[in-house]
Amino acid sequence: MKVLWSIAALLVLSGCSSIPDPIKANDGETLVSYTQALENPQQTVGQRARWGGVIAAVNNSEQGTVIEVVNFDLQSWGRPLASDQSNGRFRAVIDGFVDPMVYKKGRSITVIGTIAEPQQGKIDEYRYLYPVIDVSGKYLWKEIKETRVEVDYSPLWFRHQFYAPPYYYYPRTRVVPARTQKSSGNKQ
Structure with a gap:
């Protein structure tokens, strides 16, 4: 084996x-x-x-x-x-x-x-x-697109906007798309 x-x-x-x-x-x-x-x-x-x-x-x-x-x-x-x-x-x-x-x-x-x-x-x-x-x-090679990942550490009852004992506290992963920054020039 x-x-x-x-x-x-x-x-x-x-x-x-x-x-x-x-x-x-x-x-x-x-x-x-x-x-x-x-x-x-x-x-x-x-x-x-x-x-x-x-x-x-x-x-x-x-x-x-x-x-x-x-x-x-x-x-x-x-x-x-x-x-x-x-x-x-x-x-x-x-x-x-x-x-x-x-x-x-x-x-x-x-x-x-x-x-x-x-x-x-x-x-x-x-x-x-x-x-x-x-x-x-x-x-x-293909271009690599970066993705920002954040962890939401807020308690379960706070995230779902309701009271539900017992209070479990666990992290939740959230994927946030990467933002591309474009220069907008001088606007006045």
């Missing part, structure tokens, strides 16, 4: 951390990390990598699409873990057109492909050497 529970737990856990098919690597394949490519750009050219982050810009041309991505570490299932500390930026080169309204600034993306020669560029006025990845697979 313990063996069956162990197998069931293993299946559930492996299902939770599975990587989406478009960005899966072959079994046993060694992938180059972003920091390795940043530190040794010439030695990592031609090797496979899976990187991700938040889209900073999308540029379409006749030769294909270049997506500039702010790199963040990946979680075990491949989703970038955005934080206040960025590892740097990279360029993801995609054959064909990518709609900039779908792949818009601020969305999370993970790509897999082959590392190409680094490219010189600028971030504002700062000269920057971009690691480049020729994309063979990409995955655009």
Whole structure:
């Protein structure tokens, strides 16, 4: 019986951390990390990598699409873990057109492909050497909508506006939809 529970737990856990098919690597394949490519750009050219982050810009041309991505570490299932500390930026080169309204600034993306020669560029006025990845697979992550949850600690008789002894005191969870703040400008 313990063996069956162990197998069931293993299946559930492996299902939770599975990587989406478009960005899966072959079994046993060694992938180059972003920091390795940043530190040794010439030695990592031609090797496979899976990187991700938040889209900073999308540029379409006749030769294909270049997506500039702010790199963040990946979680075990491949989703970038955005934080206040960025590892740097990279360029993801995609054959064909990518709609900039779908792949818009601020969305999370993970790509897999082959590392190409680094490219010189600028971030504002700062000269920057971009690691480049020729994309063979990409995955655009769904936006996370945050929900605020509050606990109502008021007594039962107060909540229902009636007197009903005995007075049970238990918390009640209430889901409050998240509010989006829109700037209304200066109205005078």
